[in-house]
Ligand SMILES: [Zn+2]
């Protein structure tokens with residue numbers, strides 16, 4: 001997806017939500033798509049602020065919600081009550097393995113697991129729509 005297309009899609013979404021297109025909201029979009037990490041809203045807020053863009057926390061948080069609801073970003077719940085955000089643009093499905101000590105998050109895809117999940121759903125007469133697969137442990141450095 002080109003950035004221009006992305007930007008015009010985002011502007012459409014803002015209009016649909018009854019929100020103005022502002023440099024601050026566009027900065028949130030740019031920040032989420034340029035980074036391949038899994039960050040908390042506070043980290044994203046700080047990153048935007050460090051680029052000398054004056055933005056409020058409320059704007060960042062609200063815009064992140066809109067990005068998630070409209071398929072631009074993915075929100076991860078790692079069970080610690082702190083949501084992480086990652087881009088969904090040019091980011092195919094993957095699962096995560098998380099270090100309990102340092103919080104490092106590594107992405108993985110395993111075809112067998114994907115296939116098994118489909119089979120399990122089939123056995124129970126489910127049509128799978130999504131899954132969340134997270135592994136927790138200690139990374140190499142933290143063991
Ligand atoms: Zn670690």
Ligand SMILES: [Zn+2]
Nearest residue numbers: 038086094107
């Ligand atoms: Zn990820």
